[in-house]
Amino acid sequence: MDLFQLETFLAVAQERSFSRAATRLHRTQPAVSQVIRKLETEMDEVLFDRAARDATLTAAGEVLREYAERLLNLRGEAATALAELRSLHRGRLHLAANEYTCLYLLPVIDAFRRTAPQIRVTVQRSLASRMTDELLQHSVECGVVSYRPDDPQIRSIVVYRDELVFVMHPGHPLARAKEVSIRDLGSQSFVAHNVPSPLRQKVLQAFQRHRTPLNMAVELPSLEAVKRFVAMGNGVALMPGLTVRAEIARGELVQLLVPELAFERRLRLVHRRQASLSHAAVAFLKVVEAMARKRGDPFLFQPERSA
Numbered sequence: 272m273d274l275f276q277l278e279t280f281l282a283v284a285q286e287r288s289f290s291r292a293a294t295r296l297h298r299t300q301p302a303v304s305q306v307i308r309k310l311e312t313e314m315d316e317v318l319f320d321r322a323a324r325d326a327t328l329t330a331a332g333e334v335l336r337e338y339a340e341r342l343l344n345l346r347g348e349a350a351t352a353l354a355e356l357r358s359l360h361r362g363r364l365h366l367a368a369n370e371y372t373c374l375y376l377l378p379v380i381d382a383f384r385r386t387a388p389q390i391r392v393t394v395q396r397s398l399a400s401r402m403t404d405e406l407l408q409h410s411v412e413c414g415v416v417s418y419r420p421d422d423p424q425i426r427s428i429v430v431y432r433d434e435l436v437f438v439m440h441p442g443h444p445l446a447r448a449k450e451v452s453i454r455d456l457g458s459q460s461f462v463a464h465n466v467p468s469p470l471r472q473k474v475l476q477a478f479q480r481h482r483t484p485l486n487m488a489v490e491l492p493s494l495e496a497v498k499r500f501v502a503m504g505n506g507v508a509l510m511p512g513l514t515v516r517a518e519i520a521r522g523e524l525v526q527l528l529v530p531e532l533a534f535e536r537r538l539r540l541v542h543r544r545q546a547s548l549s550h551a552a553v554a555f556l557k558v559v560e561a562m563a564r565k566r567g568d569p570f571l572f573q574p575e576r577s578a
Contacts, residue, residue: 465490
């Protein structure tokens with residue numbers, strides 16, 4: 272039994288005539304009769320009362336009619352749902368990011384929601400070290416990381432250029448300076464993010480290279496906690512610029528240049544290289560690319576070749 276057979280069966284039942292059903296379906300009456308006979312053979316039931324003058328359904332035919340209508344209605348609903356996905360009138364976009372990289376996503380999601388407000392967007396908090404596994408396990412469709420994945424199954428696109436910044440409270444003794452040397456920081460009390468990362472390792476190596484002590488008096492579990500604690504007047508911190516841009520603009524924090532710690536960081540949007548992206552994800556990538564064209568640096572759109 273297939274949907275074509277059910278369409279023919281319903282046409283006969285609704286028209287109460289094999290000949291009128293044939294006209295409606297643009298087929299010959301013998302062809303319609305053949306389809307019905309085949310369906311009856313497969314169902315092992317007589318569906319139409321041949322003794323009646325019109326195409327009257329038997330009890331078995333009445334039962335099948337109810338289910339046939341449900342099945343064909345479901346087919347119509349499925350076709351409509353797929354059309355809505357293509358036109359972005361429904362669907363879901365599942366992304367992954369950590370506390371830091373999620374800040375890049377916020378303006379992009381804002382722009383995406385303006386073009387596709389019916390799409391549900393979920394950003395799953397994820398460790399950068401687990402992002403590749405989550406993509407390959409199909410847990411998420413796209414993610415944002417601050418390193419270049421070395422897995423050939425992952426495609427990466429550079430989407431944002433950030434930098435490490437040295438910040439403190441406006442009342443700090445160093446706040447009036449515009450630039451300091453790393454050797455001037457040996458006596459400072461640092462508030463640090465206690466999550467291991469390649470950037471943290473770079474900072475440690477820089478202090479060692481310049482033979483300067485790094486006094487991490489307080490270590491906190493989130494970047495938000497670090498910047499708030501420093502904004503309260505506690506010590507100094509090295510932070511990704513993206514995380515403190517608003518506080519610097521409002522005057523809650525002051526940024527100083529440290530030439531020896533001028534580390535650039537590039538954020539990447541990543542997804543499975545061989546994946547057939549959803550219509551929502553394809554539209555999201557177009558928004559990412561458009562934002563790079565419109566806003567320019569630090570927003571970027573630079574696809575990378577596999578390592």
